[in-house]
Amino acid sequence: QITLKESGPTLVKPTQTLTLTCTFSGFSLSTSGERVGWIRQPPGKALEWLAVIYWDDDKRYSPSLKSRLTITKDTSKNQVVLTMTDMDPVDTATYYCAHRPTVKGFDYWGQGTLVTVSS
Amino acid sequence: DIVMTQSPDSLAVSLGERATINCKSSQSVLYNSNNKNNLAWYQQKPGQPPKLLIYWASTRESGVPDRFSGSGSGTDFTLTISSLQAEDVAVYYCQQYYSTPYTFGQGTKLEIK
Numbered sequence: 001q002i003t004l005k006e007s008g009p010t011l012v013k014p015t016q017t018l019t020l021t022c023t024f025s026g027f028s029l030s031t032s033g034e035r036v037g038w039i040r041q042p043p044g045k046a047l048e049w050l051a052v053i054y055w056d057d058d059k060r061y062s063p064s065l066k067s068r069l070t071i072t073k074d075t076s077k078n079q080v081v082l083t084m085t086d087m088d089p090v091d092t093a094t095y096y097c098a099h100r101p102t103v104k105g106f107d108y109w110g111q112g113t114l115v116t117v118s119s
Numbered sequence: 120d121i122v123m124t125q126s127p128d129s130l131a132v133s134l135g136e137r138a139t140i141n142c143k144s145s146q147s148v149l150y151n152s153n154n155k156n157n158l159a160w161y162q163q164k165p166g167q168p169p170k171l172l173i174y175w176a177s178t179r180e181s182g183v184p185d186r187f188s189g190s191g192s193g194t195d196f197t198l199t200i201s202s203l204q205a206e207d208v209a210v211y212y213c214q215q216y217y218s219t220p221y222t223f224g225q226g227t228k229l230e231i232k
Binding site for chain 2: 039062063104105107109112
């Protein structure tokens with residue numbers, strides 16, 4: 001059974017860097033076809049895709065946020081880390097990590113972590 | 120970027136009636152190599168993460184009730200709930216996974232009339 005869980009700070013100050021960790025089980029990110037992505041959702045708003053990392057360490061980012069995002073994986077720990085620099089109050093959102101196999105969209109999601117950006 | 124546009128933004132349907140949500144992509148999400156549309160539908164209830172309902176535009180995810188169905192190809196897609204149940208009240212999103220960025224629609228809020 002696949003599970004994912006996000007962890008990280010719930011409150012960050014403007015201009016700080018956010019680091020979120022997705023810890024997963026039930027699959028290996030070294031297996032061909034596996035991917036883990038990050039998606040966020042501001043309160044009361046729509047889903048916004050942020051980034052994805054592939055089994056072969058290929059990485060893709062949202063063009064509008066590319067300069068601020070870095071996604072990495074630690075296969076031995078079953079973790080994916082997302083960093084977002086220069087945080088702003090508009091980045092306040094629930095951040096989700098999710099599993100994406102080859103043929104589907106995101107089939108398993110973490111419960112999400114609410115990150116508030118405020119001084 | 121592929122822009123995903125859903126209609127309507129909100130919808131109220133009586134219990135037992137049909138609900139239809141539309142999704143249009145700004146370019147085709149059909150992979151010619153396997154003739155599959157890389158289009159997914161999700162259901163999100165308050166306080167919960169999205170749940171995958173449909174992938175490849177029309178394939179139900181395991182465990183999803185058969186009252187949920189997806190159709191369409193190329194740029195125009197539809198999610199249909201054949202007989203609305205109370206537990207179907209949620210926001211529904213379409214998403215293309217044809218190319219990054221994997222864009223979502225703006226969501227459709229489904230309520231009971």
